[in-house]
Amino acid sequence: MTSARPPLTTPWVRKVATMRKHIEDAAVARSNLNIFYAVMGALENGTIRGASADRAARRIIDICKKEAGAQLKAMDVAIEKAEKGSK
Numbered sequence: 001m002t003s004a005r006p007p008l009t010t011p012w013v014r015k016v017a018t019m020r021k022h023i024e025d026a027a028v029a030r031s032n033l034n035i036f037y038a039v040m041g042a043l044e045n046g047t048i049r050g051a052s053a054d055r056a057a058r059r060i061i062d063i064c065k066k067e068a069g070a071q072l073k074a075m076d077v078a079i080e081k082a083e084k085g086s087k
Helices: 011-044 051-085
Strands: none
Touching (some): 011 051
C-alpha cells in the first residue's frame, strides 16, 4: 500500500521551501556578520603593531564595518521574508 504523499508542486510545499531558503539566507548572513565582527575585534585590540600595519588594520576595519552593515540588512530582509511567508 502506498502512502498518499502530496506532489512536490503543491503551494504548501513551495511555501515551505521558500521559507527554508529565507531562513538559510538569514543564517548565512548571521554567520558572515559574526566573522566580520570577530575580525574587527581582533584588529581593534592591538594585535597588529606599527604605523603602516595600523593604517592597514584601520582600512580592514572600515571594510568590515561596511560589510557587516550590509550583512545585517540582508539578515533582516531574509527574516522579514520568512515571517511573511509563515502567515
